[in-house]
Amino acid sequence: MRPFCVTVPESVEEAVRVLAKWGPEAHVIAGGTDLLVEIKEDRRSPKVLVDISRLDELRQIRVECGVKAEAGAETGRECKRTDEGEGDVVWVGALATHAEVASSPVVRKAAPLLAEACAHVGSPQIRGRGTVGGNISTASPAGDVIPPLFALEASVDVEGPRGVRSVDVESFFVGPKRSALAPGEMVLGVRFRELGPNHVSFFRKLGQRRSLAISVVSVAFAARKVRPDAFDDVRIAFGAVAPTVVRARTVEKALCGKRLDPVMARQISRLAFRDVMPITDIRGSQAYRQEMACNLLYEGLLDLLSGSPAAGARGG
Numbered sequence: 001m002r003p004f005c006v007t008v009p010e011s012v013e014e015a016v017r018v019l020a021k022w023g024p025e026a027h028v029i030a031g032g033t034d035l036l037v038e039i040k041e042d043r044r045s046p047k048v049l050v051d052i053s054r055l056d057e058l059r060q061i062r063v064e065c066g067v068k069a070e071a072g073a074e075t076g077r078e079c080k081r082t083d084e085g086e087g088d089v090v091w092v093g094a095l096a097t098h099a100e101v102a103s104s105p106v107v108r109k110a111a112p113l114l115a116e117a118c119a120h121v122g123s124p125q126i127r128g129r130g131t132v133g134g135n136i137s138t139a140s141p142a143g144d145v146i147p148p149l150f151a152l153e154a155s156v157d158v159e160g161p162r163g164v165r166s167v168d169v170e171s172f173f174v175g176p177k178r179s180a181l182a183p184g185e186m187v188l189g190v191r192f193r194e195l196g197p198n199h200v201s202f203f204r205k206l207g208q209r210r211s212l213a214i215s216v217v218s219v220a221f222a223a224r225k226v227r228p229d230a231f232d233d234v235r236i237a238f239g240a241v242a243p244t245v246v247r248a249r250t251v252e253k254a255l256c257g258k259r260l261d262p263v264m265a266r267q268i269s270r271l272a273f274r275d276v277m278p279i280t281d282i283r284g285s286q287a288y289r290q291e292m293a294c295n296l297l298y299e300g301l302l303d304l305l306s307g308s309p310a311a312g313a314r315g316g
């Protein structure tokens with residue numbers, strides 16, 4: 001392991017200045033659950049670690065309604081809607097940990113699939129340290145936070161030497177472990193519109209064992225229930241079955257407006273074959289991943305059709 005120095009900026013501007021000065025020699029460190037493993041194994045050798053843990057503004061989880069939330073606080077109050085039918089916008093800061101997101105009343109209400117995904121990351125220790133920003137920036141196709149963000153059509157706020165910009169989540173991931181972050185940029189947080197009162201959602205993950213396991217396949221689902229057996233506004237994303245997380249647009253299209261029974265749900269779930277392109281690796285073969293992608297989706301749909309609380313309506 002090569003020696004490195006650590007700097008602890010007091011503001012995002014200062015962090016960005018250091019990142020811009022040192023270029024690829026500087027790495028942001030948040031919870032350190034990914035980065036420290038890579039440094040120990042000599043897969044990364046930064047000269048400077050930019051420890052962003054003092055940037056409390058990046059810890060917030062808030063409902064955006066033009067009022068700035070207090071640092072470190074969560075504001076779950078109702079906002080006045082300006083556009084009837086459109087939900088509020090929720091902002092989750094990059095430093096929010098998986099444990100904080102999983103237990104956040106704001107996220108559980110607005111996007112239960114994201115809370116569910118965070119509740120299934122690693123172990124309690126990993127959930128207590130690992131952050132949303134770290135998960136996104138690692139850009140692993142198996143990152144559990146990412147499929148829900150695809151299904152929520154979230155955007156990623158980033159700041160760099162040229163200022164702040166917002167990138168839609170699908171454009172943020174450009175390849176396995178490669179993101180659209182430009183040199184000197186860091187992630188500030190993610191933003192998404194809350195699911196509507198008639199929306200249902202679920203997140204499911206298959207690992208090599210039940211806990212402390214990286215996903216072999218995962219699926220995030222959000223849709224509006226228009227009848228007990230039919231959905232529209234269907235958004236589905238699969239993790240660990242392609243170089244980046246992918247939207248299952250063939251399946252989405254087939255599901256929209258279709259009245260479902262278990263047989264139809266099975267047939268449509270099989271269309272996931274067309275949307276995924278997994279590889280074989282130590283965690284699973286290509287064929288296994290393809291099968292499991294279809295099965296995870298099918299199971300989730302069956303739960304929705306049967307009204308099981310395991311997959312359900314937007315929390316309230």
Ligand SMILES: Cc1cc2nc3c(=O)[nH]c(=O)nc-3n(C[C@H](O)[C@H](O)[C@H](O)COP(=O)(O)OP(=O)(O)OC[C@H]3O[C@@H](n4cnc5c(N)ncnc54)[C@H](O)[C@@H]3O)c2cc1C
Pocket residue numbers: 027028029030031032033034035036037052094120121122123126129130131132133134135136137138142143144145185186187188212213214215
């Ligand atoms: C035992 C174990 C189990 C795990 N289980 C899971 C699991 O089940 N599911 C899962 O998805 N992941 C899992 N992980 C991976 C990891 O814990 C998560 O990806 C976590 O969210 C990473 O966040 P972090 O804050 O620790 O990131 P760090 O380790 O601090 O950083 C990770 C990378 O992101 C960059 N980075 C961090 N924050 C920012 C930012 N704001 N802006 C720009 N770049 C940034 C860093 O430079 C680094 O390249 C596991 C890891 C371990 C060690």
